[in-house]
Amino acid sequence: MPPTLSIITITYNAERFLERTIQSIVAQQATDFEYIIVDGASKDGTLDIIRRYERHVTNWISEPDRGLYDAMNKGQQRATGEYVWFMNAGDELYDSDTLGKLLAQIKLTDADVYYSDALFVHEDGSPVGLRSQITPHTLPHTLTWRDMALGMKVCHQAFVARRTIAPVYPIDNLSADLDWEIRCLKAAAKIQFSPFTLCRYLVGGLSVQQHRQSLIDRFKVLVMHFGLVQTIINHGKILWRASQFKRSS
Template sequence: MKVSIITVVYNGVQTIKDTIESILAQTYPEIEYIIIDGGSKDGTVELIKSYGTRIAQFVSEPDKGLYDAMNKGIQRATGEVIGLLNADDFYRHQDVISHVVETFERTKSDAVYGDMLYVDRNDVYNVRRYFRSGTYSSGAFLWGWMPGHLSFFAKKKLYDQYGLFRLDLKSAADYELMLRFIHKHKITLSYMDETTIVMREGGVSNGSLKNWLRGNMEDRKAWELNGLKPFPFTLFFKPLRKLPQLILKEKKNAFTYPLNK
């Protein structure tokens, strides 16, 4: 089973090396690594090129933003399974993709997801949040649930059948896609009870009240675009689900890659 991993980046020279190294260190042999760069000017392109043919596909050109770049990668992917890993983030250990493939093969699911850690941008050993997704049950989106997007691995056929990321959403395109795949089209889904992704804090959907309000409006639009109706409290429960993430502790606190200290 070939797995295509897609990284999108724009001026990410300070962090993308961790991302690349965490993918190249994976023990699973059938990985197609694709990097889509938005035309970086800070040395990112030169760093990526230094890895030569270890990067299966590399494109550097202007794009219409994060989700347009992700769509470009998905369209180029030749793997049966697609995973996304942004240029600020990295896999928790070198067996993540092996465990993902094992889960796909054992469960015959359409998609697999796990847990994530949010860490300080400048000190990745300073854990800020533990995103425990938990097992999915039908209708969970109505109660504010969603899996961590970067922990979500989906069969390529889902994108072919149900479509790519919508470019008319700025921060909720990942939420809309998973809502569409999981809640609307009822794909089969399996939970991996382990942390797969380490994410540096900061991003389009994090931070200010303004961003939160915009995200809430886009979440509502995501339901409307799919002809779905949430409960009156659904989109208030969604951000409230983040509160326990500040308290919960991961079962195993340490991760082993990519930095050695």
């Protein structure tokens, strides 16, 4: 019988951070899940770490890919669980009870999407703060796809979707995770807030490293879903919101 949840980790030359991700999954009390690792042919010690924990990994692959979102598509294709949850190298499940609480909520509510806040952490694991508190992105408890008009309301690692509604990621857009979340929300018949933090998110990912291109790609995604005129208006709101948040913080 397929598991309820597929947890997928994408990694490339991440020997510094991968072990903390795997250990957060090994520490879980619940067992109704599979764990998939998709590696982009790492040349450092990443594969040694995977092999060290191989008995805790349902399946893994290491081969060249066309970037992060190509690898995420590979992970999604290999998944057999009812839901998919991406927890990439350096990110962690919030604590050892997280998976059990999520699975209990799934059994009780049977929604298509589950989401929560995310705790941002530094490279050394020390907390930065909850995303909803340290960024301008407040977290609504009744989320719809239209809430994404001003950008990504939910951290990707705090977003769990039923596999049958999860679309393919566009591999040439650094804001492909925003597009993926919007499409999941559009397809979802029921969306459920999880009143507990799902993950610890390592700050400084790909979109941060390539910030300018990420903003351009975000604009393209929002135009696709909300139209050009509304997106231009919304970007004025984004700038105003950012200035107000900076002034108040």
